[in-house]
Amino acid sequence: MPVGTQATVKGLTPGDLAELGVGIVLANAYHLHLRPGSEVVRRLGGLHSFMGWEGPILTDSGGFQVFSLAHLAAIDEDGVTFRSHLDGSLHRFTPERVMEIEAALGADIVMAFDDCAAFPCEKSPARAAMERTARWAERCAVAHARIQAEEPWPWRQRLYGIVQGSVYPELRRESARRLAELDLPGYAIGGLSVGEGKPLMLETLEVTVPEMPADRPRHLMGVGFPEDVVAAIARGVDLFDCVAPTRQGRTGAAFTRDGRVNVENAGFTEDDRPLDPECTCAVCTTWSRAYVRHLFKSREMLGPRLLSHHNVAFLIDLVSEARAAVEERRFEAWATRWTDRYTQTPAPEVSCTS
């Protein structure tokens, strides 16, 4: 799912997303609560109406943002007090309050409020954050059920839990098992892609995913580089969100089947081929590498728009291919071939957070 932190996938309209076959987008409760305000969004008809996207929306709870972006004032068992990164105003998030905020925003899937440990984190505080996340998830489930019973929207909102536990297999397994007891309709893996590096991320997935209910969607939060998506699907992940396609697009990096390339590359100056000759998106069927390069060299805003469009198309095509390979029981061969080709071009490691 492309990320629309502030109720907009940067540079793209919902019409663009629908044309690309996007099935769901992510928005962020922390950001939207601070601006324009979750109650403002509710009065304007909820996120679907506000941003003009009729498809499913998932709101992240803001746990990650409260711990990484806001100026943290205090954390206690009941919740978190923090200052807005926008204007320094003081706010209080508790599991119950976050459920109210996400109810006001009106997404289809709402994430539980979690205590997201930074990386690196010693095992003892990582355990404390994991256990608090489990207790908060229980409180979220109770509050969510109460709020849903009051039916704020004509559709039912579904609560997903977030597995934490840093990179400690024992903590991840325990987190997954404790959340599973809540019998939620879906589960996410949080606290990865925060600087631990790809090998450790994949190792952690390998111990975590098998503990998550196989009959519920398993969402890996904040991961979306193509090679990571393929590796995570191989480890059982079903859903992804990440700013990568749009952030990379804004900064001039194009995903192609032969790896990631910088479109300002001098070699593109007179290159009349599409960014990715096998891509069927509107960008690749209309414009040349030379034109996209010209837009970036000229600092034209159409450049980031077109490259974001292409990169989202690329990921949608990628997961569509992966899904077909899974269904036809040829995933391993497909993934090996795909990854070998993509990683011929070495790409620097970049962490991916919204």
Next chain:
Amino acid sequence: MPVGTQATVKGLTPGDLAELGVGIVLANAYHLHLRPGSEVVRRLGGLHSFMGWEGPILTDSGGFQVFSLAHLAAIDEDGVTFRSHLDGSLHRFTPERVMEIEAALGADIVMAFDDCAAFPCEKSPARAAMERTARWAERCAVAHARIQAEEPWPWRQRLYGIVQGSVYPELRRESARRLAELDLPGYAIGGLSVGEGKPLMLETLEVTVPEMPADRPRHLMGVGFPEDVVAAIARGVDLFDCVAPTRQGRTGAAFTRDGRVNVENAGFTEDDRPLDPECTCAVCTTWSRAYVRHLFKSREMLGPRLLSHHNVAFLIDLVSEARAAVEERRFEAWATRWTDRYTQTPAPEVSCTS
């Protein structure tokens, strides 16, 4: 015609423009010759292919930019030597060279290379610039005919002359008459909207337009605020180009039938109405003022895109209404009613140059 100085109407795709009913776009020979290079554009199939726009394109000659944007090194009877505003490199434009550059770019309409006097300008240098513009237009016509005979493109490029003469009626009339002798397929009025103010601009149009051949398109360059377009149509102008809709859109100003408004207006915070309730563009039929305001307050790139889209739609609708009123011989009543309503909201004067 929306302005695509660097072969892109800022923020919008050719598909967007076609959807809005745009019939022609402007690009700029000065900018495109410096970057990516007119011969590069030629090798990539010309501007239509390069920017993915199948409709008509007009290239401005760069006369205005050479005199206003570049670091002028020297002007003589033969041409102009200047340094690029991008990298300080030295270039030489003569009428013949500009015809070659515009032939390489491959637009449908190419403007003659003119000597564009700054404002204010004493009458004597204004006369000298006007006379030089007339002599250069003759040289352009000769060079253009020679180049067209070599058929660089499968389509025929048409040369338009540019009337100069600052704000001196006598010079404007003489310029228009001298250019008319060249029997060109169209004529433009240059050197207006450069700081002379609206009353003087309109007075100058009133003395200039009647001297221009009535059976050829009359193009007012660099003018595109809605109220100015209506006033200029009333004075016989047929074609316009201006960065106003996209530049205003990027900076948060929306054209509406009730005047220009700043979308960051606090009154829009919870306003669920469209920017202009009578507008049928995709922006007005999809999003609220509150959402567009949110995009600008959040510095989201979708904001400038949507507002540019709406503003272009607004001008296309405006000229379409004006055209119908002209055809049905009710233009004066329509223009009075339209202008009264639009100018209820006072708008600051802004000059409009690409």
